[in-house]
Each structure stands twice: as structure tokens, then as C-alpha cells.
Amino acid sequence: MSTDIRTVVVLGAGTMGSQIAAVAALAGYTTALVDIRQEQLDHARAQLRSRLDRDVEKGRRTRADVDAAWEQLTLTTDRDAVAASADLVIEAAVEDLKIKRSIFAELDRVCPPHTLLVTNSSNIVSSRVADATDRPEKVCNLHFFNPALVMACVEVVPHETTAPETVDAATAFVESLGKTPVRLKREVPGFVANRLLNALRREAVGLYEDGVADFKDIDLAAKTALGHPMGPFELMDLVGIDVVYLIRLAEYEQTGDPSALPARSVKEKYEAGDFGRKTGRGWYEYPGA
Incomplete structure (x- = not known):
């Protein structure tokens, strides 16, 4: 103590x-x-x-x-x-x-x-x-x-x-x-861990929206090639897509950087109320949630 x-x-x-x-x-x-x-x-x-x-x-x-x-x-x-x-x-x-x-x-x-x-x-x-x-x-x-x-x-x-x-x-x-x-020596929106995570998430969503790979395969690559315990889309569902969306808006409000705004696919899920595990549906579906 x-x-x-x-x-x-x-x-x-x-x-x-x-x-x-x-x-x-x-x-x-x-x-x-x-x-x-x-x-x-x-x-x-x-x-x-x-x-x-x-x-x-x-x-x-x-x-x-x-x-x-x-x-x-x-x-x-x-x-x-x-x-x-x-x-x-x-x-x-x-x-x-x-x-x-x-x-x-x-x-x-x-x-x-x-x-x-x-x-x-x-x-x-x-x-x-x-x-x-x-x-x-x-x-x-x-x-x-x-x-x-x-x-x-x-x-x-x-x-x-x-x-x-x-x-x-x-x-x-x-x-x-x-x-x-x-x-940290000084404050910056997102701090350290989330800024690292946001960079991975941004790239993952970009690959998905550009049609390079399905989100399930991107998650699979993160787990089997990078050794991550879960993929970026699984993690969004765990944290809450609503939380991810609002964090992006908050960073944009603080920085004015358009690249901080939520990605199109994340915005669509937020507006549909598909927040991930808490609602039973996000990138994945969670029966009985």
C-alpha cells in the first residue's frame, strides 16, 4: 500500500x-x-x-x-x-x-x-x-x-x-x-498504448474497406503472424465499437486532424447500434449476449 x-x-x-x-x-x-x-x-x-x-x-x-x-x-x-x-x-x-x-x-x-x-x-x-x-x-x-x-x-x-x-x-x-x-513525460491524446493500437486498427480497417482481405482473415493474420491474443476486429468488439467511435471523435475534437475521424465501416456499425459483444453483434455475432 x-x-x-x-x-x-x-x-x-x-x-x-x-x-x-x-x-x-x-x-x-x-x-x-x-x-x-x-x-x-x-x-x-x-x-x-x-x-x-x-x-x-x-x-x-x-x-x-x-x-x-x-x-x-x-x-x-x-x-x-x-x-x-x-x-x-x-x-x-x-x-x-x-x-x-x-x-x-x-x-x-x-x-x-x-x-x-x-x-x-x-x-x-x-x-x-x-x-x-x-x-x-x-x-x-x-x-x-x-x-x-x-x-x-x-x-x-x-x-x-x-x-x-x-x-x-x-x-x-x-x-x-x-x-x-x-x-509519460507529457500528455497527448490517446497516450501510448492506444496510439499504438489505433495505428494497427486504422491499417486493419483500411485493408478491409479497400477489399484487400475479409476482417476475419485480417484478425487471423494478427493472431497467427504477429502473435496477438486477438485480432483488431475482435478487440473492437470486446472494447465496444461505440467506445472506439467516440474515442475517434474525441481525438478529432482535440486535434482537428481529419484522419482521426472514425472510419466509414466503424461509423456504420455505430449508427446501427452494433457495438460488439455488449449488443450481441459487431464485426462478429454473439448469440445469447
Whole structure:
């Protein structure tokens, strides 16, 4: 456990937020998972119980560790009550800049002066929310990867006025979770991993749209020639084609570069509501999803 951080609050009980909260609780932190909707918290609790119980059954975790984590984890709709004693707040709410700026401004008023305020966003860099607070030096991105309970990488991304002490504390926190911090020297939309991934995805979609190969064969090449665990189209279905689409729009909004816009085929699937595994259909079909 990081000596500077003992109490963690995670805002947003979606897939990412709930798993980040579970990771923190498993590492021994007093953790609160917050959402504005009780039904979302109930869903998150059920999903985490199922996931962690399965991990115990498969021998990935011990029952004692999981039980101890549940003792550390609180799920609540009362954000201000738990934020008032937080050492670190991780925002994992909706990818909407206006909403995020409002959240950071409210947290700045409620949290103690020492509290670090970080966003898990991979599209909205922290400089765009930091100036909504009176503590921009204590704001940065901590970008976890999905599924956060499994993925080792966490990108630590400062903005221009993030204090070195904030970066060090955030890095130590990531290490205390058993994760691998990747420290960026400066912020850039998409950070490192997603920019690498976007380059592969852009080329894969281009090959498909140009009629060079079917998406299934492109995935097959990525797995059998490059050793990737899944192909770029399979990965889009896992992450969510809606997420891929909105990330591309967010990058375009920040850079103005037309090449950042979503590809035609991705846009068509987004507009059809075919988001991948979550909807039962994306590039592939998922019966019973």
C-alpha cells in the first residue's frame, strides 16, 4: 500500500470503475465505489462477486483475499460523504468533458486539500479538467486498461502543471496495486498504448474497406503472424465499437486532424447500434449476449 494514499474513491460504477475499485480494495485500500444510480451499484456488486468468485474457483485468488477486499469496499450514492476523507479520487464517469469538468470542480470543493484528483479517461487529457479546480498540480490521468482486474498496464500521464510529487505518488499507488506504471513525460491524446493500437486498427480497417482481405482473415493474420491474443476486429468488439467511435471523435475534437475521424465501416456499425459483444453483434455475432 502507498504510504501517501490510504483511502480511495472511484466515481462511476461501470465496468472500468467497478473493477478499478475492486483492484484497490484487493490491495488493502479503504475504497468507495460511487455512482449516482443505486441500480448501477447493485449491478456492479453482482458482477464483481461473480468475477471474484470465479477467480477463487480457478485458483487465481484466495477466498481470504477476496473476503478481505469486500470488507474494504463500500458502494454508495453519497459521493460527498466519502470524498470528504479521500486521499485519491479516480474519476471513471461518462466521457463528456462538460460533465467531467463539473465533477472535478465539485470534488475540489469537497475533498481535503491534499487529495489527488485523477481521471481514468484515455481520450480527455487531464489539462482539460485541471483548470476547473484550484489544485491543478494535484491532477493527472491514471489510465487503466480493460479488464482492470487482469491488465497490468496503467498509464500515468501528467499535464503541463502537474507536480512531480503527484506523478510520484500516483506511480507508487499503481505499483502498490501490483500493476505496471507507464510514465509519460507529457500528455497527448490517446497516450501510448492506444496510439499504438489505433495505428494497427486504422491499417486493419483500411485493408478491409479497400477489399484487400475479409476482417476475419485480417484478425487471423494478427493472431497467427504477429502473435496477438486477438485480432483488431475482435478487440473492437470486446472494447465496444461505440467506445472506439467516440474515442475517434474525441481525438478529432482535440486535434482537428481529419484522419482521426472514425472510419466509414466503424461509423456504420455505430449508427446501427452494433457495438460488439455488449449488443450481441459487431464485426462478429454473439448469440445469447
